[in-house]
Structure formats: structure tokens, C-alpha cells
Amino acid sequence: MDRLTAMRVFVEIVDRGSVSAAADVLGMSRAMASRYLESLEDWLGARLLHRTTRRLALSDAGEQALANCREVVALTDDVRVQASQGGIEARGRLRLTSSPSFAQAQLTSAVVAFQALHPMVEIDLVVYDRTVNLVEDRIDLAVRLSNRIDPGLVARRLAICHSVLCASPTYLASMGVPTMPEDLRAHSFITHSAGFAPAYNLRLGGQITTIEAKGILSANETSVVRAAALAGAGIAMLPTFYVGEDLARGALLPVLPDYGLDPLDIQAVYLSRRHQPKPLRLLIEFLADRFGGEVAPWDAVTHAAP
Structure with a gap:
């Protein structure tokens, strides 16, 4: 059978999660899709998918073959599109x-x-x-x-991801606005429990001041850290790509804005x-x-x- 079509069937089965769904996308019967998969397995001399009544799972050989089959299919699609449409349309x-x-x-x-x-x-x-x-x-x-x-x-x-120390106006009105890095030691932090250090390096004019972030609340998801900051729980270090609108509308205020954080x-x-x-x-x-x-x-x- 056509090995290129067999590779395309294999890729679609993995992407769609079933032989039936792949057959529908490719406009062939389920039996035909199964035969293409079996022919590819026969050619490679290895079982590519473990089949159960509930799901399909890639075998070790399937994991290794998938990337190569996907690349072959993508390359042939590129050639076909470029030949028929002058390379204008990608698919x-x-x-x-x-x-x-x-x-x-x-x-x-x-x-x-x-x-x-x-x-x-x-x-x-x-x-x-x-x-x-x-x-x-x-x-x-x-x-x-x-x-x-x-x-x-x-x-x-x-791009560069910059972060900013920020807090809600309510929190800063209650606890005071820090004017120097040392002032942060008297404040509560909301910290990110995965991916960010518990100490922040504040940079100004070539000098670095390291402040330990003593938090009473931590979370492993940035959206939760932001929500806690908006609710007035304390000072948080958040990426500007995520809180730009909050800063622009004043829902969060920058803390020590003259100091930079590690990008x-x-x-x-x-x-x-x-x-x-x-x-x-x-x-x-x-x-x-x-x-x-x-x-x-x-x-x-x-x-x-x-």
C-alpha cells in the first residue's frame, strides 16, 4: 500500500485519538485506515500502537516513528502546496x-x-x-x-520578560509605601511556589540589593498570585505581560519602580x-x-x- 498515505493515517490516528476519527478526516473507511496502519507496522516491523477497547497508546517504536512520519507528511504537504499555489498558503x-x-x-x-x-x-x-x-x-x-x-x-x-513588584492601593494605604529596598522587610509577600526564587535582586545604578521574600501566601499559578495581590494580600512579583492592564488602570501599583528585577x-x-x-x-x-x-x-x- 502507499506508504506516504499510511504515514498520514498513522499521524492522524495519533492526533485524533482513534482510527474512526482519522478515517473521517481522511475520507476513507475505518477498515481502510486500519489496513494502512497495519501495512505501516508490517513495513517497519514493529507495533506502533497498543490497542485496547478504550484507548490507543503509542508504543516505544511508535514514539520513535511518529516524529519522522509527521516530518515526512509535513514536507510533502509543503511541496504540494508550493507547487499548486506558488507557496502562498500554508496548511x-x-x-x-x-x-x-x-x-x-x-x-x-x-x-x-x-x-x-x-x-x-x-x-x-x-x-x-x-x-x-x-x-x-x-x-x-x-x-x-x-x-x-x-x-x-x-x-x-x-522577547524579554520583565517583572514588577506590585501591590493593591488598599494594601499600600494600610501598610505604607516602600521607598527603599530595605523597607520591604516589613512587608508581606505573595510568592510563586514554582519557578521563582524566594529572594529578589533589585538593581539600581549597577548596585544589587537582594531581599528575601517572606510570604504568608504562596501559589503555583501566576493567576492566583495576581488575584491575591488584587485582593490586598501583600506585595507580589508579577510579569508585566500579565499585569500590564492592572498597572495601567491603577488596580495594582508598582512598588519601587526605579529598581529593576532579573529579566x-x-x-x-x-x-x-x-x-x-x-x-x-x-x-x-x-x-x-x-x-x-x-x-x-x-x-x-x-x-x-x-
Whole structure:
């Protein structure tokens, strides 16, 4: 049987979660889709999927074969589209991930704008509050806030993530407005229990003052830290891409605004520069253009960056 079609069937089965759903998308019978899958397994000499009455699961061989099959399918789609339409229209399916806070505040609207330009590109946007394995989770592109580049992965910086110490007007009216870093020792902090240090480095004129954040409330999700700050629980360190509107409307006020905090890179992370599907290349370029520049768009609007 046609091995390219068999690879396409395999990829669709994994993406759609069932043989029947893949068959519907590809316009063939369930029996035909099953035969294509069996022919691919016979050709590779390995079982690609473990089948039960309730679900399908990738085998070890399936995990290894999936990335290569997806790449072959994407490359043939690129060739076909370029030949028939002069390379104008991109099509395919991308699996994209980021943190919940960045997805909510910035990435979702960017994806919608990208799909308005490229309506034939399907995107599955999944959010995690942890770093995921791109291979195991079948991720084409991860947008990460980190100054590290993982070995074996490719990273492109999209923007700089600045953070700001901030609190509600109610809290500051009650507890006083800090004017020096040392004043922070008398205040309560709302801390992020995952991904952020319990001590903050405040920078001014080449000098660094490190303040330990003594918190009475911590959370592992940025949205909860923001909600607690809005409710007047204390001072929080939050990314400006997430609280720009709160700062602009005065719901949160910057604390020690003349002092800068350690920045993080906002990175597009992917597996390889070689043989990238056209939709992935276009998405990376789109995000770099949308978020890039000397000042990130959310900082340009709010003037909240240090």
C-alpha cells in the first residue's frame, strides 16, 4: 500500500485519538485506515500502537516513528502546496504549548491573529504549569520563560520578560509605601511556589540589593498570585505581560519602580532547524515579529518595564 498515505493515517490516528476519527478526516473507511496502519507496522516491523477497547497508546517504536512520519507528511504537504499555489498558503497541524499565564495574556490572541493570516493551519494550544518534554508530549513549539537552553533543543528569543513588584492601593494605604529596598522587610509577600526564587535582586545604578521574600501566601499559578495581590494580600512579583492592564488602570501599583528585577527570556523552543514544516517556520517568524523589538509590546503600552 502507499506508504506516504499510511504515514498520514498513522499521524492522524495519533492526533485524533482513534482510527474512526482519522478515517473521517481522511475520507476513507475505518477498515481502510486500519489496513494502512497495519501495512505501516508490517513495513517497519514493529507495533506502533497498543490497542485496547478504550484507548490507543503509542508504543516505544511508535514514539520513535511518529516524529519522522509527521516530518515526512509535513514536507510533502509543503511541496504540494508550493507547487499548486506558488507557496502562498500554508496548511497543517501544530501542537503548541506555554505557561497558562502567557497563553492567557498574550499567546492566545497571537495564535488567533496568525490563523487569520493562515486559515489552513490547525493549532492545538495546550498549557502546563511545568516544563514538558517536546518529544513525549508531541509538541512542535513551546514558548518558555527561561534563560536556559535545554541540550538537544533549539531556542529563539522572542522577547524579554520583565517583572514588577506590585501591590493593591488598599494594601499600600494600610501598610505604607516602600521607598527603599530595605523597607520591604516589613512587608508581606505573595510568592510563586514554582519557578521563582524566594529572594529578589533589585538593581539600581549597577548596585544589587537582594531581599528575601517572606510570604504568608504562596501559589503555583501566576493567576492566583495576581488575584491575591488584587485582593490586598501583600506585595507580589508579577510579569508585566500579565499585569500590564492592572498597572495601567491603577488596580495594582508598582512598588519601587526605579529598581529593576532579573529579566527572563521568552523563547520559542523546538526540536530542530532542519526540515521544519512550513506552518512551524511561519509561526515562529510571526511570534518573533509580534513580540520582538527593543521593547515588548506590553511594555511599550504600559511603560512598566524596568
